[in-house]
C-alpha cells in the first residue's frame with residue numbers, strides 16, 4: 001500500500017478541488033494500491049492529526065466546485081517554530097503524524113507561506129510534492145498559479161459592472177482589487193476591464209499625477225474614469241518612509257477602511273470630482289474556477305501524481321511556456337514573483353494611455 005497525504009493551505013482560491021481531483025484521478029489510474037489521506041484545514045490537520053481516509057468517489061464531481069473539500073486555514077510560517085497554546089511543538093507534531101500514518105509523501109496545495117513550510121518539512125526529511133495555489137500569481141518559478149485567472153475574471157467582471165454605472169452618473173470609480181504585496185491581479189483585471197488608472201504595490205503612485213490624469217480625461221470630454229487599485233497600492237510619500245515613520249503617520253492621520261478610500265478622499269479633495277469606491281474583496285476567491293484554471297489544475301495534478309509514482313520528491317509543480325514541469329522547493333520557497341515596473345506589459349498599458357500614477 002502506498003499512502004499519500006494531501007492538504008490545502010492558506011487563503012483558498014478557485015481550482016483547489018480541480019487540482020486535488022487531477023492528482024487523485026491520476027494516482028488511482030497510474031499507481032496500484034494507493035490510499036489518499038486528506039488533512040483537514042491545512043497544516044492544522046497534520047499538526048493535530050485531523051484527517052479522513054479519502055475514497056475515489058470523494059474526488060468525483062468536484063472539477064467545477066469552488067473552495068476546498070478539505071478546508072483550509074492560515075498557519076503563518078513565522079509561527080511554525082513557536083509552540084501552540086498547549087506547548088505543542090508544531091513541526092515535531094506534523095512529522096509525528098506523517099510517520100504514524102506511514103505516509104510515503106505529502107501533497108501540499110499552497111501559496112507563498114505554505115510553500116515555505118513545505119520546504120521546511122522537506123528539509124526535515126518528509127517527502128513533499130507541492131502545487132502553486134493563489135489568486136495573486138506571485139509564486140516564483142511558475143508562469144501561472146491556479147486560481148489566478150478565475151480571480152482575474154471576477155475582478156474584471158466587477159470593473160465591467162462599474163463601467164455602466166460610472167458612465168451613467170459621470171463619476172470617478174475606484175475598484176479595489178486583492179493583492180497586498182503583488183499587483184498581478186490588479187494589472188490583468190485593470191487591463192481586461194479597461195481601467196484608466198492602475199495603481200500597484202510595485203509602482204508607488206504620486207497622488208498629484210493621478211489627479212492630473214483624471215483632469216486630463218475630464219478635459220478631453222470623458223464623463224467618467226475608473227481606477228483599478230491594488231489593496232497594497234502605496235504612495236511615493238509612504239514608500240519613502242521607514243516602518244517606524246509610517247506607524248507614526250498612521251497614528252496621527254485619518255483612518256480609512258482601506259487604501260481605495262484614502263485615494264478616493266484625496267482625489268475628491270484635489271479635483272472636486274465625485275468619487276465612489278467598490279471593494280469586491282473575497283468574491284475574487286470564490287465561485288467556480290474558469291476553464292483556463294480547470295485545465296491548468298488538471299494538468300498540474302496529473303504531473304504531481306507522476307512525480308509521486310516515480311518517487312521524485314522535494315518539488316513544486318510549475319507551468320513554464322505552457323509546459324508543466326517541476327522546480328526544487330528549495331529554489332522557490334520564500335521568493336515572490338512581483339510585477340517589474342519596466343516589464344513589457346506595463347509599457348504596453350502605458351502605450352494605450354493607462355496611467356500608473358508615476359509619470
Ligand code: F6P
Nearest residue numbers: 011134135136178179180231285
Ligand atoms: O493571498 C490571497 C489573498 O486573497 C490576497 O490577495 C489577500 O490580500 C489576502 O489573501 C486576504 O487574506 P484573508 O483571506 O486572510 O483576509
